[in-house]
Amino acid sequence: MSHSQTPSRPLEVPCPRCRTSVQWVEENRFRPFCSERCKLIDLGAWADGTHRIAGEPAMDETEIDEMILRAERGDMGRDD
Numbered sequence: 179m180s181h182s183q184t185p186s187r188p189l190e191v192p193c194p195r196c197r198t199s200v201q202w203v204e205e206n207r208f209r210p211f212c213s214e215r216c217k218l219i220d221l222g223a224w225a226d227g228t229h230r231i232a233g234e235p236a237m238d239e240t241e242i243d244e245m246i247l248r249a250e251r252g253d254m255g256r257d258d
């Protein structure tokens with residue numbers, strides 16, 4: 179059978195966060211996101227309700243970096 183699709187080529191999806199093309203493969207544990215950063219940003223946005231507020235500005239870079247640092251240290255929501 180000859181089809182136009184190449185079987186060796188993995189499915190590609192756009193990252194829900196930044197629209198970068200992401201290969202849907204086992205090795206990409208952040209799929210459908212392109213990276214851990216985009217995954218954390220999107221999960222964080224859902225967690226604090228950003229997705230539910232229309233017209234609200236997106237988090238800025240500083241907040242995103244802080245959130246990722248906290249998530250990595252495992253002390254989310256604590257201040258000491």
Ligand SMILES: [Zn+2]
Nearest residue numbers: 193196212216
């Ligand atoms: Zn992304």
